[in-house]
Each structure stands twice: as structure tokens, then as C-alpha cells.
Amino acid sequence: MPRLAGYGGNVYVSTLVAEDCEDTWDEQAIGNVTDVSDTVDYRVGNASARFDILLAFGLGLIGSEVVALATLANYTALWCWAKSTVNTIAVDDYRIEFDNVANCGAPQVEFSLPILTANVWKLCFCPRVAGTWGAATLPISIGLERMANDPAANVSVWLDHIVIGTEVVAIREWSMDVVASVQDTSGYSDGQAKVFTVTTTEWGGSFSGFKDGPPLAIGTHVAIELMEAEVALPGPSTAAWRGEAIITNLRPTSSVDGIVLYAYDYQGVYTLEWPTT
């Protein structure tokens, strides 16, 4: 049965870098974990936060880092880059947490990481699974916790560019081009039928709507989620396109008889996550 398209769509964009992972998570020392600032393997900036976790670790808080954030009450989405040297078993094996008190011992809000494939960076949309955004009134500590499925092995886990954001309100339309570039690679031996080879792929597009607050910054890496249908938060929508993008263009327009319009262009970077329904 065809569905009414677009009616409940949304655009979510990260507007705040909660933790850039440019240095080690060294708020506290935790047994059987070595905190490393990895300047070789990272996604954004010049480093990621790596945790070398020994077999003996088990479950619990892996590490935490000092942050200085204002209340998270007005945010609705969290993304981060994550990687593990082993496959994780289930959603919620790992959580990102925020605490108003040092050392992240009793966090006010917690977000679950999706399943990770060994040694593959994933831009993780992390739904809230415990606590509330509003309870994190003045977070000073961010933590990473292993909740379940102890791999019983030495494991390294990487985090980078933990960002939080919200719906870009008053957006009325979004569009995207997902493109594969092809090159003519015909040789003499191929005869008359040309042969083409996929060379590069890219994605990008635009979204626009009425002004409803200050404009988004341009030129910075943001996590972006383009929803085809509304779902009840905090669950991740399976009818959404997700990725990290750079806002490349902002076009404000205003006329004497109209409402101020904002139109944005974005260029996707890294992998685009496709809808699964």
C-alpha cells in the first residue's frame, strides 16, 4: 500500500560538540583500562579517544572525561563515532553517559550504542535509554560504560566527535543526491560497447524552511538525520538517512510580504546510512 510521503519528516542536526575526543579521557584511572589519545585512527579533528580494555575488566564504567556543558534540556539527539576491535553482540552493550557530578558514577542521562562491526568506524545514532535530557542540568562528566556481553578478551574501543543536537524546526522540505561517478574505462579489446567503472561516490543536498531561531553554522562537521516519517523519540527511525555532513551554504531570504526563509546546502562526508524500511 502506498504511503503518504513527507508529511511527518524531520531534519535533525547536531549543534553542540559535547566532547571532541582530542585528548585522553583522563578524569579518573580505571583498573584494566588504558586511556589513549589516538592521533593515527580518528574521524574528526586530529585525534580520537581510545580505550584499551583488558580481558580482566568485565562490565562497568570504562572511562570518563571532564566536560563543561550547559543544560541538555533542549536537545533530543546524540551521535558519536565509535569503533571496536571485536563485533559487539547487541544494542546497548555500550553506553555514553552524562553526569552532573564528577567521575560519572550516577549519570542523569544515558544513551545506547548500536551494534558495531569489528574494526569499522560507525556514526552511531544513540537513543536515550535511561534518565532524561532535562536532568542533565550542568553535566561536568561524560562516561563510556560497558553494560553487557563482556567479550572476555582484550578489546580496544574508540570514540570520536560526540555531538548532540535537535530538530531543525520549521523545515518544510529536504532533498538529497546520492551519486556514483563512473568513468569510461573502455579499451581496444572491449569492442564497440563502452565499459564503465564506478570511481567515486558522494552524497549531499539541501533543506529549507522558515526561520525559527538563529541560523546553523556553516563549514563545520555536523551529524545529520533526514527523516522520511516521524517516529516517537527516543527510538531511532528506520526510515531515515543518516551521516556526517558539512553545511556548505546558507541562503536567507526575506521579502516585504513574506516570512524569512532559510535554505541550507550540505555535503555528506564518510558513509551514508540508508533507511532500512
Ligand SMILES: [Ca+2]
Ligand atoms: Ca576528534
Ligand SMILES: [Ca+2]
Ligand atoms: Ca577532552
Ligand SMILES: [Ca+2]
Ligand atoms: Ca582529558
